Every structure is written in structure tokens, then in C-alpha cells.
Amino acid sequence: MLREDLKGLTDAVSSLATHGSAAVRDGVRQKAYETADRARAAAGEVRDQAEEAHEKVNGVIVANPTTSVLAAFGVGMLLGMWSRR
Template identity: 80%
Template sequence: MSQSSQSAQAAKASEANVEEQLRVLREDLKGLSDAVSALATHSTAALKDGVRQTAYETADRARNAANQARDQAEEAHQKVNSVIEANPTTSVLAAFGVGLLLGMWSRR
């Protein structure tokens, strides 16, 4: 009887040991899950910040390019106006000739 009693106690001790190991394993898995979740949250936030920064930089570059194009167009407009004001007769004849050529070209 003492052997069966010792076997039963050993089995209970072994069962308790397994249960303790399972409890520790569950805690470790929960900690790992929390760490992965925190890392994913941090990575997502960093990615969002990167995308946002890139979008701001791209918008700034587009705005600068648009401003530069507008400035160039205004400068070209001023040059054309000054040439027309300096030579009105030549400008009217040139416009008439270009219109005539475009009209003849469009009929073909």
C-alpha cells in the first residue's frame, strides 16, 4: 500500500508540476502576444508618420513646381505683351498669318 500511496503522491506532484508549467507557459504566451501587439502598434504608427511626412514633402514639391510654372507663365505673358505693344502692326499681321495657315491646314 505504501507503494501505491507513493505512486499516487508522485502522480499528483507530477500533475501539479505540469499544471504549473502550463500556467507559466500561458503567462509567457500572453506576454509574447502583448509584446507583438505593442510592436505592431509602434510599427503602424511609424509607418503612418512616414507616409504622412512623404505626403507633406510631395505636396510641398508640387506646390513649389506649380508656383514656378505660374511665375514662368507670367513672365512669358509679360514678354509677349511688351513685344505686341512695341510692334502692334507686325503682331496683328503675324496673328492673321498664323490664323490663315491654321485654317488652311485644318481643311485638309
């Protein structure tokens, strides 16, 4: 009778380990999917902000081409002088 009880207990623990690990695996998989979805959403927001900034910069350049060229030239000169040191 003790052997039967021990066998039943062993089977129960084995079943719990099998089903428990499946539940843990499914939980980890679900969290990974949720994290990936949040990362995609964040990347989309960053992309949208970068596109908006790009459009604003292009608008300033188109509106002020001479100033933009002179500013780029000045920044290039400063960087060139700074890199020689």
C-alpha cells in the same frame, strides 16, 4: 509558466504592431506633406515662368502692333487652310 511567456510575447507583438503601424502612418503622412510642399513650390515656379513669358509677349505686341496683327492673321490663315484638308 509557458502560458505566461506566450501571453507576454503576444502582448509584445500586439503592442509592436499597434505602435509600428502608427509610426508607419506618421511616416507616410510626413512624406505626403513633403511631396505636397514640393509640388506647390514647382507650381509656383511654373506660374512665375508663365507670367514672365506673358509679359514678354505683351511687350513685343505693344512694341510692334502692326507686325503682331499681320503675324496673327497669317497664322490664322495657315491654320484655316490646314484644317480644310
